[in-house]
Amino acid sequence: MNDKNAAIGVFDSGVGGLTVAREIIRQLPEESITYFGDTARVPYGSKSKDTIIRYSRQIIRFLKTKNVKAIVVACNTASAFALDTIEKEIDIPIIGVVKPGAKSAVESTKNKRIGIIGTEGTIKSELYTQYIHSIDPEITVVGKACPLFVPLVEEGMLHDSVTDEVASRYLESMKEENIDSLILGCTHYPLLRSTVGKIMGPEVNLVNPAYETAISLDGLLRQNGIRADKDAKPEYEFYVSDAEEKFKEFANSIMPLHIEKINQINIEEY
Amino acid sequence: MNDKNAAIGVFDSGVGGLTVAREIIRQLPEESITYFGDTARVPYGSKSKDTIIRYSRQIIRFLKTKNVKAIVVACNTASAFALDTIEKEIDIPIIGVVKPGAKSAVESTKNKRIGIIGTEGTIKSELYTQYIHSIDPEITVVGKACPLFVPLVEEGMLHDSVTDEVASRYLESMKEENIDSLILGCTHYPLLRSTVGKIMGPEVNLVNPAYETAISLDGLLRQNGIRADKDAKPEYEFYVSDAEEKFKEFANSIMPLHIEKINQINIEEY
Known part of the structure; x- marks a missing residue:
């Protein structure tokens, strides 16, 4: 059973998914978010289905080490190519943007x-x-x-x-x-x-x-009985696969909060 | 001791290095080439030094399984970020474009x-x-x-x-x-x-x-006594880390030969 105050895992090929994270923060302000941006392998848009499925599996393995209670595939390419496959392999709720x-x-x-x-x-x-x-x-x-x-x-x-x-x-x-x-x-x-x-x-x-995804996410969490408590204190964590500086600058230019710490990980290890 | 009629390994983040391969074919027509384009992780230009070094090491490990006699880093970003490090780790001649x-x-x-x-x-x-x-x-x-x-x-x-x-x-x-x-x-x-x-x-x-790199490569091969025989029949092999169709189309639009077969590999396994 998942902890209902655990974070939602949100991932994208890079910074784009932050527009989805931003919408989740706006609509579901008590939810915590663990974001992963695959900045070392961005862009996904011109890559093949097999490659995108392999990358998505690695990212989900990583997000699960962070004990997320649900996953949002905040990338249209990954939602289009990989969601059908990975939702069969996973034991927590998952939703795409498509x-x-x-x-x-x-x-x-x-x-x-x-x-x-x-x-x-x-x-x-x-x-x-x-x-x-x-x-x-x-x-x-x-x-x-x-x-x-x-x-x-x-x-x-x-x-x-x-x-x-x-x-x-x-x-x-x-x-x-x-x-x-x-x-x-x-x-x-x-x-x-x-x-x-x-x-x-x-x-x-x-x-x-992104707007409709946040609404659907709300429904999915309620349906699974894992919506965070109304008085939960949300925490936001950001991980990237390449150097953090550029991501940080972009993130702070579009997000409604100031992001101080970004963590770089080697996604190929997952 | 390397076989002097073995291929030269040439690598780039994607299709760009083909302009270097093209110049090698023009200037050193008896040399065989084994080309690798990292199309699953392109572009390299906005990625960090550590990431580029890791990627370059994987690619060199792959090219060595193909028994190349020398390596051309046909990518300016990888030459700039990784060449100093990887040339200390390798036992065959290596040259960059910078x-x-x-x-x-x-x-x-x-x-x-x-x-x-x-x-x-x-x-x-x-x-x-x-x-x-x-x-x-x-x-x-x-x-x-x-x-x-x-x-x-x-x-x-x-x-x-x-x-x-x-x-x-x-x-x-x-x-x-x-x-x-x-x-x-x-x-x-x-x-x-x-x-x-x-x-x-x-x-x-x-x-x-690319022009000057082919000239320097000629010198490097001669210096090491591994220039191919004048009557050697060159072979060209192409490997990519993502789907081959797009690479093939681009390659055939700029190369002086018709490329029929492109091989896709999983570079993260190396």
Whole structure:
């Protein structure tokens, strides 16, 4: 039996998953979080399914040494490629960002035309499409990979004419598809929300799966009777697989708390 | 004693080192090559020294199972971070791209002002500067990291207005430095030669370390008495740590030979 005041393990290929951790902190402020960012092997988006499954298994083995009570796969690529496999191998509740994101998009579309942008891996997996169709097979789903978005975000070019131009090109075909709902299918992309919103226009609803993931997580924890006590004092721990400085700087620029200590580990040992 | 007709092991974080392999094939056509691209863990440029040393050791252990007679570190970041350490641990000749590139730039500068562009890791290491100063301490070296160049090349945007704009910004400060020689200090960058050349102008000599590395390799092999026979029939083998399809496509677009077979291995086992 898991301790209900134990931390939730949250992992991503790097810093992107912090947008999910941020949403969990906002919605479930009494929950503790143990975050792992695989900064030594980032990015996941262009890597193969087998590699992503192997990496996810190592990370889960690591998070379990920290006695987490549940796991959030805060990476769309890992959710798309590895969740089906690893949820069969694990004895604690686990949730990804794809299902909640897909559900939210289905609820928001009126004309039954949904767009999804993400990494090459996420788009090629077509997992968002599969989930959306399992809820409503009549919905048309249009996907587009945007491989330069992650490096542009990591360069801090959130409001920049180059990013505008790259986004315009990536989204050009999407604009012609008459979608009314667009899933930001990579955890870095909420940081480009204003750029994407400007191009797509106010009639297109932008879906951030992080928001819906935190809601689903709440339900999953309650269902398993492991929601933290209302007066629990949350603790946040951060681990990375590469040097901590760069992660720290980025994390402190987007998180609602000041992060002092980041721990570097060798993930290949797990 | 090594077999002189054994292959030369060449490694890089991914596809970039193919520009070095290409130059070795051109200059030393009788030499066999066993290439390893660490496509599961690319890019190296933003990772720390310790991580790059660990990765380089694994790759060398792998290449030695293939009985290579010598090793070329065809990656500027690994040359900058790991070569000093690993050359003490190895019993076959090893060469990086930094020293030959630095030497070539020193020979080409007339006004003793050299520029160097590369990944964050290469520029921060200041290893090019150290080598240049060990030859001529009076030379001024100006470095600039260009983190978006690798993703732009991997997106195939070699001749593109976005790449032009990004390059213009990265090189703006460099243009004011009155350099007459610019080292393309990342193995991806020779693929952006025309973009960089257009911005820097014809008065700036662009140094491609791959060219000088192949010359130095020739000398190193002769010195060790392990240059392949003139009539040797060269063999080329390619290994990667992630799925082979993408690597294959890129490799065949820039290499002077058709590559049919690419082998995927799990580098973490070495």
